Amino acid sequence: MQYLPVLLQVIVAIGFAAAALIFSVLLGKSGRRNPTKDSPYECGMLPIGGPQPRFAVKFYIVAMLFILFDLEVVFMYPWAVAFRDFSLKFGGSTILWSMISFIGIVTVGYAYAIKKGVLNWGRQDVEKSN
C-alpha cells in the first residue's frame, strides 16, 4: 500500500507523455517524405560509413568498474543506516574498522585499475602507459 502513490504516479506520467505525443501527431504537420529526408542526419553531408561505429574498449571497462563500485556503495547503505545506533549503543569503533577493511580490499582493485591505465582516456596518457 505504501507504494500505491508511486504506481499512480507512473500511470499519470505515462498518460501525460502519451497524450502529448498523440496531440503532436494530430496537430503536427506531415510533410512529404523523400530519400534525403529519410537518411540519417549528418549536418547535410551524405552519410559516411555504417550507423554503428566501433567503440573503444574503455567504455566497457568503465562499465565493469562501475558495477564493482556501485555494488560496494549499495552494500554501504545498510551499514550507514545502522552506524549511528550501533556506535551509540555499543561504543567502540568496531563497526568503522570493519568497513575500513572492506573498503581497503576494494581499494586494492582500484589501485590496480589505475596502475594498468584503465582510467586514462586521453591519447597521450594511453601512449604513455603502453
Next chain:
Amino acid sequence: MNFIDLLKRIPEICKTPETLPLEGKKLILDFVTWLGSLVGIAVPPWVLTLVNILVVIVAIIAVFLIMFALMSVWERKILARAQNRYGPNRVGPWGLFQPVADGIKMLTKEDIVPRNADKVVHFIAPIVMLVPALILPVLLPYGRGMVAIDLSVGILFFFAVGAGSEVAIFLAGWSSRNKYSILGAMRAIAQMISYELPLVMSAVIVALVAGTLSPTGIVEAQGGYQFGFFPNWFVFTPWGFVACVLFYFSALAESNRSPFDLPEGESELVAGHLTEYSGFKYALFFMAEYVGMFAINGLLVTLFLGGYQAPLPFLTFIPSWCWFFIKLAFLAFSLVWVRATMPRFRIDQMMQFAWKFMLPMSFAALFSAAAWHYAGRGLLGWGISAVLVAIPYFALGYFCFTRHHSADNRRYLFSE
C-alpha cells in the same frame, strides 16, 4: 455541510500560510464528499484515498512543469544578461509567455522519424525518459508534514528510479541508427555511471550521520540552531561541505548540464542522442531533463541545505514550503550561472575528475564524517574532520592534476 461553508473556509485557510497546502488538500477532499452527498451517496473510503493521492500527484506535476516553463525562459534571460544582450522579450510581458509559444511550436512541428530507425523503441524512449523524472519529485519533503510518499528507504529509491533515465538515453541513441546518436549515448552513459558513484556516496555520508534513509528524517536531523542562531545544516560541517560540493557537481553531470554537456557537444556530436528527435518528442526529452534536474537539486536541498528549515530563527515566519522553493530557485540560478561561466570539459578530463578525484574524496568525506561522529559532534569533531578532509584534498590535487598536466612545448604547424 453545504457549499457556502466550504467557500467560507477559503479565507480562513489563507490566514495561516504554513499549513495552506495541507488545508487546501482537506478542502478538496471535503468538496468530493459534498459532491457525493449532492448525488445522494456516501463516498466510499477508497475513493477518498485515491483522490487524496491524485490531488498531491497532480499538484506536484503541475508545480514542476510550471517551474520547467519558467526556468526555460529564466535561463535564456540570465544567459543573455551574462552575454550582454536582452534575451527573449517579445512574447508577453518580459517574454514570460515564451514557453507557451515554444510549446505550441513544438506541438505543430512535423515529427520526423528516420527510415532506418527502430520505430517502436524510437517512440518509447521519450516516455521512458519522462516517467522516472516525474516520479522523483514525489519523494521529496516540501514542508512540515508535506511529503507525498514518506518512504523509509526514500534516498535509495530516489537513486534507483533516477537510474532509469540512463536506459532511456541509450534507447534513444540506439534506435536512431545514426552514428552521432549512438556515440552521444555511449558518452552519456559513461559519464552518468562515472558520476553516479560520488553522487550515491555523498548520500551514504548523510545517511551515516542522520541514521536514516527517509528524506523527512534527514531534514529533521538538521533542525535546530547552534548557539541560538547558526543552523545545524550538514553543509556547515567540513565533511558535509565536501559531500555537498561533490553532490552538486555530480548532479550537474547526471543531468548533462554544462560544463558536463559532452554527450550533446554540438561541435563534435551534432546533438548526441537527441540528433534524430524532432517535434514534441524532443520537447519531452527536454522536459524530462529539466524536471530531473529540479528533482536532484531538491534532493541536494534535502540532504545538505536543511530542506524546509529556515536559515535563521527569526525567519521562521516565512512558511517552510517557501523555504524549500527559495533554496531550489537559488540552486537553479547557480546552475545557469555555471553554464554561462564555464567552458565544456574534455572527455579525458571529465573521466579522470570523476574516478581519480571525486571518488577518493567521497571516501575521505565518509571517514571524516565518522570521525566527527566519534569526536562528539562538537567543535573538536569539526576540527578533526576538517583536517581529515583537507589532507586528501591537497594530496589528490597534487598527485592527480599537477603532475601530468604540464603542457608539452607547443609545436607550430603550417599556417601558424
